[in-house]
Amino acid sequence: MSTTSPATPGAETPAPPANTAAEQFAKRRRSPAQRVQHVLHAYPAISPLLVLVVSFLVFTYLNPNFGTLRTQSLILQQVAVVAALAVGQTLIILTAGIDLSVGAIAILAMLFSAKLSADSGLPGPLAVLVGIAVGTAAGAINGLLVTRLRLPPFIVTLGTLSVFTAMALLYSGGQSVQAGAMPDLMVWTGEIVNLGGLRITTGVFMVVLLYVVIGFVLKQTTWGRHLYAVGNDAESARLVGISVNRVLLSVYTIAGLIYGITAWILIGRAGAASPNAAADANLESITAVVIGGTSLFGGRGALLGTLLGALIVGYFRTGLSLAGVDDQWRVLSIGLLVIIAVSIDQWIRKVRA
Amino acid sequence: MSTTSPATPGAETPAPPANTAAEQFAKRRRSPAQRVQHVLHAYPAISPLLVLVVSFLVFTYLNPNFGTLRTQSLILQQVAVVAALAVGQTLIILTAGIDLSVGAIAILAMLFSAKLSADSGLPGPLAVLVGIAVGTAAGAINGLLVTRLRLPPFIVTLGTLSVFTAMALLYSGGQSVQAGAMPDLMVWTGEIVNLGGLRITTGVFMVVLLYVVIGFVLKQTTWGRHLYAVGNDAESARLVGISVNRVLLSVYTIAGLIYGITAWILIGRAGAASPNAAADANLESITAVVIGGTSLFGGRGALLGTLLGALIVGYFRTGLSLAGVDDQWRVLSIGLLVIIAVSIDQWIRKVRA
Amino acid sequence: ACGSGGGSGSGGGDDVGVTLITKNSSNPFFVTMQEGAKKAGEADGVKITTAAGKEDGDEQTQIAAIEDAIARGDQGILITPNGPGVNPAIEKARDQGLYVIALDTPPDPADTVDVTFATDNFKAGELIGEWTKSQLEGEKATIAMLDLFNDKIISVDYDRDQGFLTGMGIDTKDEKKNGDEDPTGSYDGGDYEIVCNEPTTGAEDGGRTAMENCLTKNPDINVVYTINEPAAVGAYGALQQAGSEDGVLIVSIDGGCDGVKSVKDGVIGATSQQYPVQMAELGVKAIKKIADGGKAPEPTEGLDFYDTGVQLVTDNPAEGLDSIDTTKGTELCWG
Amino acid sequence: MTATTPETGTTSHDGRAPVLSARGLVKTFGRVVGLDGVDFDLYPGEVLAIIGDNGAGKSTLIKAATGAIVPDAGEVRLDGELVNFKRPQDAREAGIETVYQTLAVAPALDIAANMFLGREMRRSGPLGSVFRMLDHKGMRESAGKSMADLGIGTLQNMAQPVETLSGGQRQAVAVARAAAFATKLIVLDEPTAALGVKETNQVLQMIERVRDSGLPVILISHNMPNVFEVADRIHIQRLGRCAGIITPKTHTPSEAVAIMTGATTLEDTPGSVRG
């Protein structure tokens, strides 16, 4: 047994005698808590994962229905839209920005494509493209305002939040468009795929794909690298010759594109295009990003964390609901659980040795 | 005339001949726009003031009612609560934090004091004190979580937003307490004082007082200085021997106290204590701070800006309404106006020479 | 552990599980409804779980609550729908074998749910409209319409608004559309001017801002229609601070204890009283009955919902208009 | 554990007890070893230089001794008393002023504000004691004087934000601050790195003035001529450990560099006269 765990400090293997003070320090006794902390620290994604697993067990104990594939698929569907929007939000927050217009853009894109297809009989593929184009254009407007006018992203997106919301309502007249009135492709994202009991919508798959693609781009490409550099220290990035404005513009535009895709997923999820569909999307998407460990000051964080952050909130909400916790108590518990979950994460990250 | 304006560069006073390149540069011709920019730059508070004055003129031109004392008093009353909450929010944002629980704390404090005085006949002064104490305690809880658990303020106040809101609703059962059921002192903040046609509530006066006191403290005391230092660079502040945690704890606590006082103003304003009274307070208070020029990254900004920021939004909202702009168009215009107002401000600050 | 079937396998023993989903949980009306449902549930052996939108109009939270009810294994859902956006989720629940009852607000179309227990909202509006007309005695009516939403179309909103105008004798044009009336004209007895249609979201602060907006447009308003009593409270506050509360007729709908007291104090002229506890009790009983193999009650004759009744509360009764006074109103009030 | 520097006892060469001393300091950062069991002593009225290659652990050593970081192991004594600095504030309150290599300035605040950060001057009378009002004018004047003392003549406006200063001007602010407030000892981590020739000389003179006034000084520097000019003793850090302690009298700069870089050891290069 001693030979199978050579990496564990303080194992009973005959180690070479400690010959420096630091080595002696490394071989000191540690409390079990410290050991756990230490292991978890080596894999930063483990800690939110752990929170997920523990809450899975607890909530399933409270109501066995929680553990069923059925409920799990439900949570995935409930979380999908916020998780998708949070991809764009993550990109923007990584550049030390913030996007308050995420919900407004998604609604604008959704209503445009839905109404165009319902009223003027635009065919499905075109309608979907229109939605994505509207999202992209709206994101590009944010980006232009941020880079040309040099306004704080908070102000820009606060302004466009109003502008895009009003445009969506003026265009739609507050009317929602029902699924039946749209081409099939528009609601295709709500179609269920049965994966051996896990009944998941195609929309959920699209969200997973979004995470894979953007996660790859962030870690593996020049663009991702520059995005982190700009968020970390824009002046340094400028001095080493990165075109800060170009990076920022592309980030806001791509975020808009992601919101445009999310609009499509949202239609499938809601079974309709309604102007209130994503009212809380701003705070919820920012919450997922921050719980996922990305810094609001930019330059630090990872996309995987955002996904886990979105899932944690979904777990808490549905888990408490299935446990039969009443509305106000549920709100209270979610507040506490968020604080606790992030505290655990912080505690693990804090470890130094 | 030439002697009365000696500070104007390029005035006709016989100036000593330019003897360095830089002096020649300083004496170059400037466009009128640059001159305006230059003057405004010297007094940073002028630019938001200018935005106010211009919008006053424009809105009064569009509807003469806007210029009446009556409308002006109305705007002050509408803006008062958000402006008061924004004082606490400014303190927190100056430390590079953010407070999402501001509305929740105000409601909690309001319902506690209102219900206690209505149900258990607590006398007015005590009830007011209870409200302030509840606010202070809630703020202190935020502060403790931020300093002890070292959690990002966003997460802490996101959590307590839920917790405090749920507590308020659980305690009050959603019931509002009407003015008649409370001691007079509780609704004293809604009393009208007639200042030669300007009908202003005592609550508005309290808000003005709040700005004067906290503005003084920020600029003139050690505590204010340390607050800026912590927000500007917490690690440097720590290294020079400032107790960062103590400063942060005090900031969150004092912010809570301010919210507690605001709860009292809110009762007067609403003529009742109702659980929905300050629903949009989070975003609105942050908006006032940011439009007022305070950086979300901490350490830069001033309280006067926040007051002007709150007023600008109030002017736009009421002005457009009086101009007969329909609701959705109003929302759209406010979004645009916010962006324009802040752009002008940025342009003025940008000037270097 | 996997593959749970239809609506079986509730977490709480052999109780029947029901979720009550209200519009929000800060309006005393809905809090009363929750309490009523809990009480009825205890009596009938029904386990009630409550959920609510974050505010009036919040469809997303209601959708998630419906889905959770399905997942929890509940037999039925009682919902006060926040808008048409929840319809697909309701349909999904019914497909899964849950029994869905709407309370307070009939969905559009009405057959989205199995049955609705609600106030006849059009009639509730009509009553206060007729009362207002009689009080004015031919005087010019300068009217503020404080509605629920302007960005969403929902039955309580247009039913009450159009009912009120109908009661006044004003041509409402499209009966499902607020604000399409002629801005000026004559009602049964005199001239009218509609100053504004402002949204309140059925809450105090919304009511206050709405009233302030109306007052800036025209300070001479003498009739204020409000969608519900929280909005009325806000409206009164605005009038008071503008110093023009005297001589203004505020009318509302709800009949909560605070509202009835306002009528008594002369703050509100008249209010149409609703009976939320009844709605909740009927709803719980209906689901229990169906779970035990029985049948649901039928809608009231001539309506597409089951009418839980409405009465006008005022201390200034109008001739030919049935009403109860505030003493009686206080006996029947809730909250 | 004191094997690396056997000649360093708890009492000094001339019999006086050290003002500040540390034993067995260890600090690791993950896999990186910053300090590997370091002892050091600072005696009354001396200038102790710490030299060593980049990454040798100099900054980490003085951070551990002044509360900026908490060492993993080891102890620090001030005047023989065990101290437990948990925060830089604790060391400041004990009279230890430190100029950290990162300068520790608040960029958005002005020069005067930075000079007095954490120890602001208050107005006289109740305005200061009760209302805790700042004495803006007093601080500006005093800051201006301190900067002039350091020979920084290009700065006229004490209300200029520190972020707009040149590299050297910024460093001067931090050094002036330390010089003004120390009551026990001063620690300077590369205080002249960004300074010009004139300003550097001024700082060296300042160090000597401080020493002459009785306060001991710890000076970290890569500049051998400077070190040999002002230091009484020289502590050589190498790879997280103390490679020996020499004096300008016993060793030449090139011997010091040889020990520092590992080209030789203190044992092999005992110097011309044993300390």
Place this chain on the structure above:
Amino acid sequence: MTATTPETGTTSHDGRAPVLSARGLVKTFGRVVGLDGVDFDLYPGEVLAIIGDNGAGKSTLIKAATGAIVPDAGEVRLDGELVNFKRPQDAREAGIETVYQTLAVAPALDIAANMFLGREMRRSGPLGSVFRMLDHKGMRESAGKSMADLGIGTLQNMAQPVETLSGGQRQAVAVARAAAFATKLIVLDEPTAALGVKETNQVLQMIERVRDSGLPVILISHNMPNVFEVADRIHIQRLGRCAGIITPKTHTPSEAVAIMTGATTLEDTPGSVRG
């Protein structure tokens, strides 16, 4: 306007045209005058040192010449062509590499990422050209080599975030970056300020290697011995102006310091041999 340095023409002492030259550069910050009409020339294959007191305008001068700030007035020429650097990127693209005094590193990114920031290595084949994938491994290896070349031996892990490096290690990253990518000329603003003795020598050798390979170098430094060791010509900044240009052959370090501090002028101290 060229009156301050009459001997500086558009062609050099030995008849070659300057690689980089500037005329009449002015830069003011509000009331503060950073540059007050400065000319300078850099000739092929030379090391030009810029010296001057703190706040004399050295950093501002090279910032204005490399696009980091846009001067209020004046012009910059590269190989005789008027250039209009609006952003540092423009200068980089023209082959000018600069180590700014503030280092310009992204603290949260690792050493390799910082070394290649803005000019990342991509995978070979379509992965790199189409998918623009980074070659993480290649960059780490190459960064390790560059750091070793500079004699920074304490760094093993190129994946360590730069914010955890010692002051000197951090500076070495910036210097290594510039050395690796320059094709036209290198500008170094106090590159050895935080470096140890060994590392400083390494940088000086690097500068000589670069010069020998034909690239001219601009070096800002406060270290007179270093300056006199490597510089071919020395530009002296004083109070935002050029106080004269000397060479190590014509002037001694103390004459340079005297001119720099205003104790004398170039006219009064023409040096032993006229340049």
